[in-house]
Amino acid sequence: MGNVLIVVETHNGQLRTASLPAVTFGKQLAEKAGGTLSLLVVGNNVAGAATEAAKLGAAEVLVAEHPGLEHYLAETWAPVVVKAAKEKGATVIGATSTSTGKDLLPRVAALLDAGLVSDVIGIVNATTFKRPMMAGNVIATVEVGTPIIVATVRQTEFKPALADGAAAPISKVDATVPSDTRAEFVGVAESKSERPELTEAKIVVSGGRGMKEGKNFEQVAALADLLGGAMGASRAACDAGMVPNDLQVGQTGKVVAPQLYIAIAISGAIQHLAGMKGSKTIVAINKDPEAPIFQVADYGLVTTWEQAIPALMEEIKKLKAAG
Amino acid sequence: MKILVTAKRVPDPEQKVKLKGNELDQSATNWQLNQFDEYAVETALRLTENASAGNARDGEVVVVSIGPKDVQQQLRSTLAMGADKAILVAGEDAELDAEIVARTIQKLAERDKPDLILMGKLAADSESNDAGQRLAGYLGWPQATFAGTIEVVDGGKALLVGREVDAGIETKKVTLPAVVTVDLRIVAPHAIKNGKTAKDHAYAEGPRYASLKGIMAAKKKPIEDTTLQALGVTAQKRIKTTTLEAPPARKAGIKVQSVEELVQKLHSEAKVI
Ligand SMILES: Cc1cc2nc3c(=O)[nH]c(=O)nc-3n(C[C@H](O)[C@H](O)[C@H](O)COP(=O)(O)OP(=O)(O)OC[C@H]3O[C@@H](n4cnc5c(N)ncnc54)[C@H](O)[C@@H]3O)c2cc1C
Ligand SMILES: Nc1ncnc2c1ncn2[C@@H]1O[C@H](COP(=O)(O)O)[C@@H](O)[C@H]1O
Numbered sequence: 001m002g003n004v005l006i007v008v009e010t011h012n013g014q015l016r017t018a019s020l021p022a023v024t025f026g027k028q029l030a031e032k033a034g035g036t037l038s039l040l041v042v043g044n045n046v047a048g049a050a051t052e053a054a055k056l057g058a059a060e061v062l063v064a065e066h067p068g069l070e071h072y073l074a075e076t077w078a079p080v081v082v083k084a085a086k087e088k089g090a091t092v093i094g095a096t097s098t099s100t101g102k103d104l105l106p107r108v109a110a111l112l113d114a115g116l117v118s119d120v121i122g123i124v125n126a127t128t129f130k131r132p133m134m135a136g137n138v139i140a141t142v143e144v145g146t147p148i149i150v151a152t153v154r155q156t157e158f159k160p161a162l163a164d165g166a167a168a169p170i171s172k173v174d175a176t177v178p179s180d181t182r183a184e185f186v187g188v189a190e191s192k193s194e195r196p197e198l199t200e201a202k203i204v205v206s207g208g209r210g211m212k213e214g215k216n217f218e219q220v221a222a223l224a225d226l227l228g229g230a231m232g233a234s235r236a237a238c239d240a241g242m243v244p245n246d247l248q249v250g251q252t253g254k255v256v257a258p259q260l261y262i263a264i265a266i267s268g269a270i271q272h273l274a275g276m277k278g279s280k281t282i283v284a285i286n287k288d289p290e291a292p293i294f295q296v297a298d299y300g301l302v303t304t305w306e307q308a309i310p311a312l313m314e315e316i317k318k319l320k321a322a323g
Numbered sequence: 324m325k326i327l328v329t330a331k332r333v334p335d336p337e338q339k340v341k342l343k344g345n346e347l348d349q350s351a352t353n354w355q356l357n358q359f360d361e362y363a364v365e366t367a368l369r370l371t372e373n374a375s376a377g378n379a380r381d382g383e384v385v386v387v388s389i390g391p392k393d394v395q396q397q398l399r400s401t402l403a404m405g406a407d408k409a410i411l412v413a414g415e416d417a418e419l420d421a422e423i424v425a426r427t428i429q430k431l432a433e434r435d436k437p438d439l440i441l442m443g444k445l446a447a448d449s450e451s452n453d454a455g456q457r458l459a460g461y462l463g464w465p466q467a468t469f470a471g472t473i474e475v476v477d478g479g480k481a482l483l484v485g486r487e488v489d490a491g492i493e494t495k496k497v498t499l500p501a502v503v504t505v506d507l508r509i510v511a512p513h514a515i516k517n518g519k520t521a522k523d524h525a526y527a528e529g530p531r532y533a534s535l536k537g538i539m540a541a542k543k544k545p546i547e548d549t550t551l552q553a554l555g556v557t558a559q560k561r562i563k564t565t566t567l568e569a570p571p572a573r574k575a576g577i578k579v580q581s582v583e584e585l586v587q588k589l590h591s592e593a594k595v596i
Contacts (some may be wrong), residue, residue: 104456106455106456106460116562118453133567134334135336138340138567138570143563143564183465184496186495188491245471245487246489251445260593277570282573297576298593299577299585316586319586
């Protein structure tokens with residue numbers, strides 16, 4: 001008993017690194033529950049991703065491949081995951097809390113008559129988990145009373161699984177695509193960036209409404225680039241169209257926990273804090289000494305970004321030059 | 324279009340969370356409508372009116388909440404915004420989980436046969452992000468979560484939904500009936516195109532305020548009182564919260580006086596650059 005099935009995602013035929021923490025979660029849970037860990041890759045032309053997944057230390061990799069599964073759709077993917085879970089006698093089905101994981105797994109839970117724990121940050125035992133609630137101001141311990149448990153995993157709370165295992169066997173599973181789902185993938189407009197992924201970067205530099213307009217974010221970007229980090233933003237900056245929505249950090253956006261988070265011209269609303277409070281070191285730069293962001297900042301600097309960013313870049317360059 | 328909107332009352336997120344032993348101390352809680360559900364109500368209204376013709380209504384918006392008697396207040400506020408009817412299913416938060424909520428909405432959907440069920444993407448208190456997708460699964464309906472835009476197409480038979488996903492915006496087409504959960508940007512000025520209101524119509528940002536007329540009208544609108552039992556919901560609570568605790572506190576930080584000092588500290592104290 002206690003087999004674990006983790007759904008891993010792919011992007012352009014490669015394994016998505018966002019899935020690696022869920023694999024770690026799966027390993028830990030399989031050990032606690034005394035079962036084996038299987039990874040499931042769904043899609044079309046995903047052989048490369050399956051080969052990558054096979055090195056992650058799972059007992060096996062399952063592949064559900066079909067042209068009709070090329071683009072993610074909850075309606076076509078959920079039945080495929082359910083079939084694989086039943087075939088393997090999985091009692092736990094998990095994935096990282098990405099936008100796909102959050103969309104897919106509750107539907108899988110419905111089809112399996114299973115309870116769902118979302119955004120797991122810790123394992124207590126095989127049926128009990130810790131998760132944040134109320135914008136991260138409460139940590140709840142929840143016990144799931146269903147025979148099958150479905151879980152999404154907070155990416156920042158489990159270490160990414162390493163590709164250092166011997167290659168596990170890869171086998172195909174039933175990939176029948178249900179017809180007439182009344183759902184259709186039309187397209188995706190991806191915002192392209194050369195910077196590291198927001199959720200995986202060691203340093204994140206975010207700007208808020210106080211940046212005033214999109215053009216000024218070039219300075220936030222320049223600072224992020226100098227530090228080799230990712231760029232983020234508050235809701236207000238996204239809503240105002242200064243930057244794309246997928247840069248939003250917070251309860252409703254991405255949850256980040258880098259080594260260093262620099263919040264520039266962000267007031268520090270609880271919904272924003274929910275997405276970055278787990279960062280190791282937090283820097284706040286804001287012209288208002290009363291801004292709530294200073295309450296979570298390790299280092300606060302009361303000044304305008306117009307003053308701070310150029311000076312900061314100059315100092316960092318000096319530091320780098322000094323080696 | 325007949326739309327069922329779900330609405331949960333949640334504690335005001337701005338209020339400091341108080342714990343009493345293992346439970347939330349809610350003795351002084353200010354309750355409000357979950358913001359995403361308020362956005363869902365606004366979305367439903369925008370979908371069923373012609374804003375270019377004096378907001379002439381075309382369709383029905385019914386708001387449902389599962390909660391204690393006091394939720395009447397929040398339901399009344401959605402009626403004041405313009406919803407036509409509300410349903411209050413008696414239930415205490417502590418007795419509910421996503422399964423019971425989704426099964427309840429399922430029963431109502433089977434009874435009232437809406438074309439569309441609009442929900443919030445997330446309840447700000449529990450943050451389960453479960454009920455909508457689960458409901459779609461139970462009903463066997465298509466789902467479009469995290470909706471930032473909605474366009475009515477195929478003569479009202481389908482929706483093109485712009486979904487906020489990790490990589491950017493995904494466009495998904497769902498044929499009605501369907502479940503849609505809304506994200507923050509759904510209340511932007513041009514987020515909804517319903518095929519009747521002029522395509523370039525710009526709504527004011529955010530959900531509408533109730534007008535005085537709306538508030539008066541709401542007093543006469545019906546709120547149906549029902550129970551889980553009357554609806555035939557048999558699901559039992561299977562997700563149990565055993566402990567609640569405060570997250571580890573961050574150690575108090577300092578204010579630095581200059582950029583030089585900041586860089587110095589980040590380098591030699593925090594060792595992050
Ligand atoms: C349901 C819901 C979900 C939400 N989810 C999120 C979320 O996921 N993420 C998120 O970020 N927000 C979220 N919000 C919004 C949140 O409540 C705040 O409104 C938002 O975070 C504010 O953004 P801001 O700090 O950039 O803007 P503001 O609060 O307007 O703050 C701007 C700051 O810039 C400072 N400033 C101005 N000019 C300068 C200058 N020249 N130099 C330096 N500082 C300057 C000001 O002092 C101020 O502190 C959500 C809200 C709701 C209702
Ligand atoms: N008790 C409830 N009554 C009505 N709707 C609810 C209730 N609980 C959750 N919902 C709906 O489900 C959505 C998602 O909630 P959750 O899955 O708990 O994050 C919310 O935005 C609500 O629209």
